[in-house]
Amino acid sequence: MNPEEIFSMIKEASSCLEPVIRKTPVMISDAISQLSRAEVFLKMENFQRTGSFKVRGAYYKMSKMRGVKSVVAASSGNHAQGVSYSASLLGMKAKIVMPKYTPFFKVNAVKGYGGEAILHGETYDDAYLKAMEISKEEGIPFIHPFDDPEIIAGQGTIGLEISDLDFDAVIVPVGGGGLISGIAIAVKRLKPNAKVIGVQPAGAPSSYLSFREGRIVETDRAYSIADGVIVKRPGELTLKIMREFVDDIVLVDDREIARAIFLLLEREKTVVEGAGALPVAALLSGKLRLEGRRVVCVLSGGNIDPSMLDRIMNRVLLLEGRQIKVMGVLPERPGQLKRVIDVVAELGFNIVEIEHERLNPLIHPGMTQVTLVLEVPGREYADLLISRLRGMGLEFSQVMF
Template sequence: MHNVHRTPMKQSSTLNQMTGHDVFLKMENQQRTGSFKLRGALNKICSLTKEEAAKGIVCASAGNHAQGVALGASQRLITAKVFMPKKTPQAKVQATESYGARVVLTGETYQEAYTAAREEMLATGATFVHAFDDEEVMAGQGTVALEMLQQCPDLDTIVVPVGGGGLISGTLMAVKTFSPHVKVIGVQASGAPATYDRFKGTDTVPLSGVKSIADGILVKKPGKLTYPIIDRLVDDIVTVNEQEIASAILFLLEREKTLVEGAGAASVASVLAEKVAGARKKIGCIVSGGNVDVSRLTEYQKLSEQTEGKQSIASG
């Protein structure tokens, strides 16, 4: 795939000391557009026939997927229309428009933007580029894990943030094909645990709402295509709470000098909070994105301080 960065894998000696593991961070926050989403979007867009390309593409997104689709479309000179919820941060709207896509703000939630995008697809014959429930998209996301296995061949475990499941299903297919002994663990925000609940068999009622600072993984229900892959291949799924995510964002900012969004910090949060069990291991954490609203850092600071009885990060 052209124009996708091979992002670095970084070791954090502080993280190693704090957790007793050898932790490697896969820095997809340094990917073009600030997130791994470009990989899947570009893979899908590159797979379109000339006839499909001529009809344009549409998508729905709360942010990162939109930017990936917009950049991918601009490279193939395809017109792209992106439907986003009305309260999408202005920075994400501007970034998407800067890549040449047309943005339509509609509805309160991703779901409403998604419905509007599907209607556009039916009316115009454009190709719908789904954020996760698409085989080409999943395959593109799986290239993150392939790079990790090349960069650190002796990984024991890969920890992956889970929203709709595109990244983890692509990761699972790549890892279980080429290095089946490597464990793959999914992480969800405790405020948006749809995949976790189904995997653990506790999803008796559908989630009425989802809430978390990890807006990149705020999904109400597991993907139709992604969930069966997760269910069949994943080793475990865990959840992290808001304090744990906020603490991980601040840890990465203070110690690694890197700014990561809530979804991207979830994998690191799970390791810091000792949710990934076992003796000393080589753990690869996918830091999935860095498109964070800088004005919210004080909110994260307050959240992280609510962790009672935990050693403060500053003295770690």
């Protein structure tokens, strides 16, 4: 199928989806604009029904399957929810094969939308093979998460929705390539001078490598906190479209992704998953030179595990110097820990956590190892605290990250 045909499908999909999805807002971000020295707009697909853009492609694809009673898909996250939700609207049954260790909140979300969650295998690839087996045995269609022209067209409706904006570049998360393929076709058709730039995690770079080499490159291992875009290989169709319509793809690491998640929550009061934070991570990392340009960042989803969000927040606070961790050894005598806490209180720091370890065999008998996590105005305050404690004869040091 050629790009002009897909663009026609994108326009058809827009009408099809209008009564079903949310036309998510585009919001200017003063904070990210200031940090990146660009004029930054956020396309808030984390506000979309089911929490991500995936419902667009799933519903459009499934709405065209006349007479179909059941479908099957493989996914550990957003595609699973998009297919399940679409099936519930279209009167279909959806079987979703998910890896055995999929977080419970994702499994429960599928069930909540009326889908049947089938836990199988260790990885997405295991789940995919099982889903294909079910498709063949039961004679029901398999809904591919990205390498399908109708899926691509549904995702491409985002490109139509931002086309009224005056922008120089749109930055899009990349996994298997379905989202950026649809957006790229729409944007290049309507705003041919605008750049389309993809972002993929450094720990799962299959589309990046394939884009660079002009052929499918399959990675042996893939890991990132941006679990929504972890694929070992892109699609044949999506790679062809990316090579023709996408200007560049860059990589960001998990620290950069975590910082972007943190910034969006703190400064924009919006929750995004790792995949959704990729465009902001790319802007803030310096991987893109877009100073003075008008830029749209597609925040593709907000389905993040609450426990993962908590770990990310605490990690970034430590990395940014907003929290510090100090460790020292105190004599096992009454009042010794109070001396430390009194200094912390005098300096106006807040205690987040205290660990009191008496049984460490490496510590001299009669001594206790104490570790404190503290909220501080900035990383430079660690030296002030350490200096005060050492001045009292207490040997403390900062735990570095």
